[in-house]
Amino acid sequence: MVDAGITWKNLLTLALAVGASALVIARAPADDDAVFPMPAGKTYVNECGSCHTAFAPGLLPARSWRKMMAELSNHFGEDASLEEPHRLAIQKDLENLAADSPSSNMRMRRIHGAIAANAAPQRISETGYFRYMHDEVPAHIWKRKKIGTPGNCIACHTRANEGRYGEREVRIPPQ
Amino acid sequence: MKRLLPLLALLASLPARAETPQQILDGLVAQSGAASAARGEQFFRAKSAEGKTAESCATCHTDNPKAAGQHVKTHKTIDPIAPVAQKDRFTDPAKVEKWFKRNCNEVLSRACTAQEKADFVAYMISVK
Numbered sequence: 567m568v569d570a571g572i573t574w575k576n577l578l579t580l581a582l583a584v585g586a587s588a589l590v591i592a593r594a595p596a597d598d599d600a601v602f603p604m605p606a607g608k609t610y611v612n613e614c615g616s617c618h619t620a621f622a623p624g625l626l627p628a629r630s631w632r633k634m635m636a637e638l639s640n641h642f643g644e645d646a647s648l649e650e651p652h653r654l655a656i657q658k659d660l661e662n663l664a665a666d667s668p669s670s671n672m673r674m675r676r677i678h679g680a681i682a683a684n685a686a687p688q689r690i691s692e693t694g695y696f697r698y699m700h701d702e703v704p705a706h707i708w709k710r711k712k713i714g715t716p717g718n719c720i721a722c723h724t725r726a727n728e729g730r731y732g733e734r735e736v737r738i739p740p741q
Numbered sequence: 742m743k744r745l746l747p748l749l750a751l752l753a754s755l756p757a758r759a760e761t762p763q764q765i766l767d768g769l770v771a772q773s774g775a776a777s778a779a780r781g782e783q784f785f786r787a788k789s790a791e792g793k794t795a796e797s798c799a800t801c802h803t804d805n806p807k808a809a810g811q812h813v814k815t816h817k818t819i820d821p822i823a824p825v826a827q828k829d830r831f832t833d834p835a836k837v838e839k840w841f842k843r844n845c846n847e848v849l850s851r852a853c854t855a856q857e858k859a860d861f862v863a864y865m866i867s868v869k
Contacts, residue, residue, distance in 0.1 A: 618815040642814070643794060645846055714816030721816065 602729035605659035623663035631660035691716035712739035762831035772855035781864025791850035
């Protein structure tokens with residue numbers, strides 16, 4: 567029969583088990599941090615991040631980025647053409663780090679999994695995973711002046727330009 | 742020559758040599774006539790009927806060049822455009838040309854003339 571009463575030995579075992587679990591939890595890959603790999607160097611943030619958040623490539627599949635990079639002269643109604651060497655380098659980075667790239671992490675695979683195989687979405691905010699993650703954000707918050715549009719990631723995700731979208735780093739502007 | 746290649750590649754990858762706003766202005770004036778800050782200010786605020794999403798420079802950069810602006814469509818914050826408020830403004834000739842090209846096309850649906858660019862930079866330098 568196992569000694570199940572409150573003894574010092576059992577308390578010690580319990581304490582050790584709790585402590586060990588805490589260590590495991592603390593050291594586990596922090597999925598909640600929602601970190602996406604970003605292109606190396608400054609070209610991407612300088613060229614793409616001047617007008618909008620430097621969106622993490624892992625937020626869309628490679629086919630979306632290929633389509634976008636082929637249509638930069640009419641980029642959501644604006645001319646965002648790049649010098650050809652920059653365009654090619656950026657497209658390569660986007661494809662290498664896309665949601666369906668071999669280097670994708672679990673979150674990127676979930677993003678890709680929620681996109682129809684024949685679709686090449688151009689707006690991250692129209693993907694299933696984005697909607698699912700933001701379904702608790704009420705309409706009046708999106709309308710705040712500092713936010714304005716769901717594509718303005720960096721308004722709330724303060725470190726979005728580093729590929730960090732974790733909830734703990736979200737700061738919603740009060741107006 | 743082969744040994745020099747990595748060095749040349751490194752040099753080519755370095756950012757363009759930083760200049761001062763005055764040097765950038767001098768470069769533009771050399772292609773136009775004398776610059777006028779007053780004309781530049783008028784140009785900055787003038788409303789264009791050709792604007793695609795922005796009808797004037799001030800639409801995004803606000804009426805006050807010392808204030809942070811906001812992209813009219815993406816709502817991303819834009820650093821102030823006056824060098825007095827944002828040290829790196831008008832220090833990289835390639836960057837200056839890139840944004841004149843994009844934004845003149847955006848607001849005026851055409852390229853800006855050298856005179857317009859010179860006036861614009863003169864106005865920005867004059868903002869204290």
